[in-house]
Amino acid sequence: MTCNPDRPLRALLGGAGLALAAACIAVAGGARVAKADPADARTGIAEALGQFQAGHWSVARQRAQAAVAADPGWGFAQAVLARTHLALGDGLAAQAALDRAVEGGFDPARAHQLRAHARLLQGDAPGAIAEAGKAAPRYAGYGNRIRAQALARQGDVVAALAILEPTVARDPGRAADWVALGQIRMGAGDMVGAINAAAAAVRADPTSPDTLRLRAQTMRIQYGLTAALPWFEAALARDPYAHDTLIDYAATLGDSGRTGAMLDAVRRAMTARPGSVQGYYLQAVLAARAGDPATARSVLQKAGGGVQGVPGALLLGASLDLAEGAPAQATVGLRELVARQPTNITARKLLALALLRSDAARDAFDYIRPAADRADADSYTLTLAARALERIGDRAGAAVFLDRAASPVRGRSTAFAPDESLGLLAAAARPTPGDPAVAVPYIRALASAGDAAEALAAARAVAAANPGAPAAQLVLGDAYAAANRPAEAATAYAAAAASRFDEATMLRLVDARARAGQRREASAALSLYLAQNPSSVPALRLTGEWQLAAGDVASAVATFERLRDLVGDRDVAVLAGLARAYAAAGQGDPATSFGAAAYALAPANPLVVDAYGWALYRAGNPGAALPLLRKAASLAPADPAIAAHLAEVAG
Known part of the structure; x- marks a missing residue:
């Protein structure tokens, strides 16, 4: 040798x-x-x-x-x-x-x-x-x-x-x-290819921290948080102080609702790399979630310039600015974030709120309108749009959004319509028709413009050219949904979910399966997602409603209580859900308490009024219940559930 x-x-x-x-x-x-x-x-x-x-x-x-x-x-x-x-x-x-x-x-x-x-x-x-x-x-x-x-x-x-x-x-x-x-x-965006490469990497070297971390990352995207955790833990068993893996692991734990374990992982990451920017950011997130904005701000400042421009840090910083009464400062980061992520509805809501508090109502409406125009816009988004219009003197327009906010009916989950004009998007997509980055916004614009046939043809082409890209399969599902073909939309969404089962994909898949009459499959998809993402607020909301509809009262109570732990005591929909769940369980005192709390926040929302009235009736107070149920029926005369409650109480 x-x-x-x-x-x-x-x-x-x-x-x-x-x-x-x-x-x-x-x-x-x-x-x-x-x-x-x-x-x-x-x-x-x-x-x-x-x-x-x-x-x-x-x-x-x-x-x-x-x-x-x-x-x-x-x-x-x-x-x-x-x-x-x-x-x-x-x-x-x-x-x-x-x-x-x-x-x-x-x-x-x-x-x-x-x-x-x-x-x-x-x-x-x-x-x-x-x-x-x-x-x-x-x-x-x-x-x-x-x-x-x-x-x-x-x-x-x-x-x-x-x-x-x-x-x-x-x-x-x-x-x-x-x-x-x-x-x-x-x-x-080729998640199928990434998943296959990660599996091959593990086969080539099942002990490498890098292969195990990549497998964890792909598992999180493909299946969800719970599935990823054992792979992160396997990587950390090999190298317990790998900083980047610890940061990924901590974030996954936090998203799973395991804040104590998240803090332990962050501390280990900070031990491995003192002064870690990502570590400070995650500590700030923990402090904010614990309701301690002062500590969150202090810790975030320690990260210095290292978090400038990071989407999560921009959102957190703006939230802290609003909590501290500095809306003008909040708008700076939020404008940047919305420009980079135009489909980030949470960022649009915060920006609209900050602009309203800064007396920039017209700008607030311009930013919130793309979210408020969606059929599935939530009541808070619609109320923000209404308040902005009120500030600029358009009371008639505000009334339209307030009526929608008070309505119990919501449309289906859809893709976010792009801000650019159809002509500009068509020109960008023409040179590379199979490129999802330019084709997807164009297809969504076609669907928003009502050209379902052209949108479907373009979506089929981009999906065929990119079989491993979930975004291409999603836009195909959106095109089928716009053409009122829910069964085919569900098939496309399921193909996307096979490699990227995130919240947006889940909501579309569940909605399409339900509209196609595939209720069992829709319920299975929702249950699978919630098992992997136990702190998902949209999944928990939908689960609670379905449990109530199925008569699974005890589970509905537990689900809505879990939601209250996550979102607090001022979410009208959660409070109304708790009133209905406890009323169905025959527990009159908590039912009426939650109903009253919801009614105090939203006395013009027919679902809230009905929930409060029904809780009073089930608690043995039909005299107080009847006026409320009549009010609910007048607010939503076409709602069959409200009509049934009124008929039973009025006798």
Whole structure:
């Protein structure tokens, strides 16, 4: 066996095996001039290589740091330390270690692929491509993988896939290539491709923290929060202090309603990377959810500029501004967020509220109108639109929105209509008709304009061209729904849900199946989603209503109480649901209490008035119930349930 002082690094780059690496360390150490403690340095690097090979990357970095402390001038030890920094996503620290490695005698020709990786982690895609092109032939695989990721970062996904897809076909056993391919496909919206790549990565190396994390990310999108958690936990069992995995895990726990476990994960992430911007952000989210805006603001400020422009941070910051009585400040971030995410209805609501409080009612109406014009707009959205019109003197227009807000009837869930004109969208879609990024807004605009036939034809084309993209399947379902073909819409939505079962997909799928008469399948889809996303407010609302309709009173009470825990005591629909559920359960006191609370907030909402009146009747007070039920019937004369309640009480 022939060794040189740097050859063991090939164990980290896919060249030599671990045993060869350890043997070469011994030879290299014996040939060098003794420094502070070369024996300790050799031991530390051998341990670092072993831990790295086992997927314990944080421990590997600790061992490498100990080796560097024992012999700071040993270039090879610095190179090993750099590789552990790269595995843990710290490009800046890796670059500094590589500079020290070269100063200590490490061959710079063997570091190009490492420098490329470091540049990529720092956001320098052109620099990464340039360095990757200099990689030595024996490290070409590593270099090509970084080049592909950098090309994707620049937006050239086609070129990136052209590098990686043939690579994994030739050598399917290289897990790192599968991980890179999965990340690129996921970023491009090809969830089927990403899911397949993640599964292949796990088959190639079921112990790699990277493969396990990618599988967790795809499981979360494909199935939901609960399904993803075991995969995150498997990745953390391999490397308990992997910062990025801990952040993903904490966010998933938080979305699942497990705030205590979320806080533990965030604290571990902050231990792994003190001053972590993501860690501060998640701590601020926890404080805000706990009703402590002052602490949330303080913690968010510690994140500094690192969260500027992050959608979640913009939304949180604006919410805190509103809570602190600074609506003008809130509008700054919210305008940016709505410009970037025009379909974010929550952001539109907050922006409209902030503008109303800033005496900019016309702007408030302009921002809330796309959400308020939707058939399924909630009462709060409609009320915001009405208040904006009242402020600018359009009382007739405001009355229309207030009537809709008071109505118990809501339309079906649909796609969000784009703001751009149909002509502009058509011009953008014409050069690349199969590209979902430009085709989907055009198809939605066609459907909104009432051209169902043309929308359906275009949707079929884009879905056929992008079978792995959930967005393409969703827009096909939307086109079928607009053409009043709910069974076919449900089939398309189910295809989308197979790879991305998020809230929007679930609502469309459940609605389409119910309209197609597939009530059992609709209920199954709703139950599956709620099992994976137990804190989903829309899913819980729908579940509670369905439980009441089915006569499952005890479950309905539990569901609406869970909703009250999540949204508080001022949500009219939840309070009315609790009044109806407790009344059905024969518990008059809580039924009338919740009914009265709902009525105090929305005395013109027929569902609320009916719920309060019915609760009073079931509590043995028909005299107080009758006027309320008559009022409810006058507000919604076509509602059969309200009419039935009135008929029973009036006798």
